[in-house]
Amino acid sequence: MTTFAFALLFAASVFGYAWNRQAASSLRNDGQRLHSLSGFHGLYSFLCVSIPVFVLILVWLVFQGSVIDWLVTAPIAPENYATLETGPKQLVLAEIKSIAGGRIFGTPEDWKLAAAERLIQLRTMSAWLLLAAVFALAVTQVLRARRRVDADFRARQGAERMILGLIQFCAIFAVFVTVGIVFSLTFETIKFFRMVPPLEFLFGLNWEPQIPIRADQIAGAGxxxxxxxxxxxxxxxxxxxxxxxxxxxxxxxxxxxxxxxxxxxxxxxxxxxxxxxxxxxxxxxxxxxxxxxxxxxxxxxxxxxxxxxxxxxxxxxxxxxxxxxxxxxxxxxxxxxxxxxxxxxxxxxxxxxxxxxxxxxxxxxxxxxxxxxxxxxxxxxxxxxxxxxxxxxxxxxxxxxxxxxxxxxxxxxxxxxxxxxxxxxxxxxxxxxxxxxxxxxxxxxxxxxxxxxxxxxx
Amino acid sequence: MNDMTKVERDLNMSDAKIEARGVNLHYGTNHALKDVSIEIADRTVTSFIGPSGCGKSSFLRCLNRMNDTIDICRVTGQIMLDGQDINAASVDPVQLRAQIGMVFQKPNPFPKSIYDNVAYGPKIHGLAKSKADMDAIVEKALRRAAIWDEVKDRLHEPGTGLSGGQQQRLCIARAIATEPEVLLMDEPCSALDPIATAQVEELIDELRRDYAVVIVTHSMQQAARVSQKTAFFHLGHLVEFGDTGRLFTTPNDPRTESYLTGRIG
Structure with missing residues (x-):
């Protein structure tokens, strides 16, 4: 279904490009002096369609998992799910998901089977909803871009602005990833230094990290x-x-x-x-x-x-x-x-x-x-x-x-x-x-x- | 146009420093020089003129075997320096280039101090016995290149910090510091402004006292101003060679006349 969404995105963008370009060309053939070349009118439409739709698909894919999880688990009786701790909660959820995937071990309780049923339904619905949303947004954007085609419209500047935004985003992306990595490193390092004094770490001459992770393990002092x-x-x-x-x-x-x-x-x-x-x-x-x-x-x-x-x-x-x-x-x-x-x-x-x-x-x-x-x-x-x-x-x-x-x-x-x-x-x-x-x-x-x-x- | 007296010229004529016979040069399949023969006199400025791509710079580079460094370049024929074939197996191009100095179109000082630029040649050829010796050589070369007064207080600053005209005179000082016998100049003024050009031309006239100077130039006026002999190259042929005054006033070859009057070039 996601593949269909991307195919739709591609088709709509290409269609928008061709339609706007053709519209601009016919204006030109009617003898009007256009501010931008027809190709830029096409490009404007292409970007107007592809960027928002792409963002929509990405956002959808990022959030659909947790939304579906929440909808699946909400009707479960509180003593079976809501009151549990994080670990067991995840175990229950994983079991529901494997039931939904057809891998059933033993005889699961009825509420788990019901939840798996809901999960399958919700997934299908989400996929169709995504397609519908993509279609609606793509059509809106194609029409909006088409309406703007006229002699005075500065399609080149519009397209250039969007491309500028795109390349700026790419440049900032690397910076964000770097900052994110440094932050997570720093965060965990600070946690480490709460347990081991920094001076011992920086100037200690012994490195024996084989300490127990669970209380019942036999290991060194560290x-x-x-x-x-x-x-x-x-x-x-x-x-x-x-x-x-x-x-x-x-x-x-x-x-x-x-x-x-x-x-x-x-x-x-x-x-x-x-x-x-x-x-x-x-x-x-x-x-x-x-x-x-x-x-x-x-x-x-x-x-x-x-x-x-x-x-x-x-x-x-x-x-x-x-x-x-x-x-x-x-x-x-x-x-x-x-x-x-x-x-x-x-x-x-x-x-x-x-x-x-x-x-x-x-x-x-x-x-x-x-x-x-x-x-x-x-x-x-x-x-x-x-x-x-x-x-x-x-x-x-x-x-x-x-x-x-x-x-x-x-x-x-x-x-x-x-x-x-x-x-x-x-x-x-x-x-x-x-x-x-x-x-x-x-x-x-x-x-x-x-x-x-x-x-x-x- | 030519201020040399008749006597002086005759004296120089008998004294061929470089003699080229039947020189052909190929860049791969491109036949760039066709059967060039010329005699270059000592203590004379000889200029090579001609339109772009006529082979004058290529011929200049044959004279100190700089074309050796180009893989696809092949030179045949005979070039004699003081009666010795420079392309003979016994001749070491490194020593040959110490005898024949060269100044390039674009000033190319090394990324070193002014002093080290001039001292470079004498150092690699072991011309100085002591530091004082070297100082004297550097000062002499800079004086003869007419740049001493401008740089004597900043000898240890980088040579690349000088102006274009100063850099070119520094490169001339660098070339004459090794005491060559012949000085080759490949369009030495093409990157310079008129004032710097005048200074370099004056310098060329000075250098004629001690060296055979060969200069490639695009400017016919420059050839007329600085040289006693002029050779006109066209499409790889040496078309005409003779006294500068005569060649510019009564050229023998119709092609020379066409070039001088601006019909080809």
Whole structure:
């Protein structure tokens, strides 16, 4: 039925477009001078119909669920529903819905069957009502837009205003989502800090979140000091950057200045494929290939290397970041004007000297920006470290040890039983908040560096 | 139009700095230069004129092998600098370009300080033994480019902060700091206003004392003002080459005459 509603929306919009356009054209053919071109009259009608009808459908779909629930449960005897707590209420409702869907377990009470019957009726009615409402609104809007077609009507301005509104809405949408995410993070983080003192979280050296969620569980006492976790993140990030930055930069320099067009045509697409590999694939590459190889290598040298190491996870993450860095640096180097290149070459500089002393300094802002973006990606990267880094929060800087990261801990905290009145679950939000703050600071720093250098070179 | 005395000119004529024979240039399938032969004299300003796309800039770029950097460009024929073929396998284009300086159409100072811009060439070629040496080289180059007085108090500010005319003279200073033997100028005044143009032209006349100067220009008046020799290019052919005064007053080729009188171009 929703599909029909959308089909109706589409048909009405297209019809409105054609009708208005045709009307405007015939006015023009009668010799009138129209303010707007016929196409704009059509577009005006199209937008007049499609935007309100679309909003109507969306609002309907958002609210119909809760309205129907309310109508279904209202006639149920209070002792069976209204007086219950939230949890059992939801169970009753879910049972009614599964009965309505034809999945009947055991022998439900009669009032539940009656409610399911009501639910089916209400759903059908809602769908028809939606179609009727869409039809009514679409017809009204088509007629209203058609009535406005005359020589003086400024259809172009009208259409432009609506399109402006549309693109403004899109821009604001992203802002709203961001603000919403930050708010929910902040809210849960504050709840967490009511249970765990902020000082203990920020400066504690132990991370043992395995505390019981239910009273009958057997688990540890718990400790929520985030330092070992963030240190693990930093160790892995540093390793990743040490791998990615030199390799990526030199790749970019080679491709940009020294590679023949043939080599470039082969290497560039391959790098792009590398950046398209899902991180989970890198993850099992790290855990199944790199980590065992390192362990074997260590064993041959007589060094004990744990099966999950920061080095394996970090270096594979570095490989993942190579195309990221190299494409940023390549863009930055290509953006340096050809005239600078020519100027240096004409002075008798070699290509290497040109690269080092002219192109590279001029491209630094772009390169630094790319590197810092890569750093925030490395900090936020989850899948590789979940698979390859380990779960135990060791406070160590040794890359051959097993470490854990902020993202890994968030994953493990939220897997399995969760409960929003327990610090174990809420700790995930606190970690998320800290991660958000760290990457935010790095991004601001990146932007500032780029701006600062841009003033000098330009 | 030509203020050189007869004696002076004869003296220069015997002294060919660059000699090109049968130069052909292709950009892919496009035959851009057709069998160009020319002798460029030392201590003389030679100008290349002709309509857009006639090959004059391409030929200029052959002289210091800047066309090497363009993948699809292919040059055949012989270009001799002091009797040595510059396209020979034994010649290092990097060293060749240190001998033959070049100034471009658009001022292209590096995003470095004024001082570092001028010091760049001497530094990479190891011309200065000490900091004081380098200071002297930079000052000399800036003085000869007639820009010293304007920049001496701000040598460590970025060269990109100068005005267009100053930037172009800075680029000339940068080119002559490496002590080249030939100076190639590719429409050096096309981005400049009349005053800056006059300054650069005066400078070109100065530079003639020490260098062979080759200048590509769109302005026939400029060619007449600054050069002793003029070559007219048309559709990839070197149509006519001779003393500037003679070429502008009594051209031999009808195409030259048409161009000079504005019928082609």
């Amino acid at each position: 400790a929520f000091g985030w330092l070992p976790v963030i240190v693990g993140t930093m160790v892995i990030t540093v390793i990743a950057i040490l791998v990615a930055v030199p390799t990526g930069l030199l790749t970019a320099i080679y491709l940009n200045e020294f590679a023949s067009s043939r080599a470039r045509a082969i290497i560039k697409p391959i790098l792009e494929i590398l950046s398209g590999i899902p991180t989970i694939v890198y993850g099992f590459f790290a855990v199944l290939v790199v980590a065992p190889a390192m362990r074997q290598f260590g064993a041959d040298l007589g060094i004990a290397i744990s099966p999950n190491t920061a080095l394996a996870a970090g270096s594979v993450m570095g490989v993942m970041l190579i195309p990221f860095i190299s494409s940023f640096a390549d863009d930055a180097l290509s953006a340096v004007p050809q005239s600078l290149r020519d100027g240096a070459l004409a002075l008798g500089a070699t290509r290497g000297e040109t690269m080092l002393s002219v192109l590279f300094p001029a491209a630094i802002p772009g390169i630094v920006g790319g590197v810092l973006l890569a750093v925030s990606r490395a900090i936020g990267e989850t899948m590789i470290v979940v698979m390859a880094a380990g779960l135990i929060a060791n406070m160590t800087l040794n890359p051959l040890d097993s470490v854990t990261t902020v993202t890994v801990q968030i994953v493990t905290l939220l897997i399995g039983d969760t409960s929003f009145d327990n610090p174990k679950t809420l700790a995930a939000f606190a970690l998320g908040m800290m991660l958000f703050l760290v990457t935010l600071v790095i991004n601001i720093f990146a932007l500032r560096i780029v701006r600062k250098y841009r003033e000098i070179y330009d």
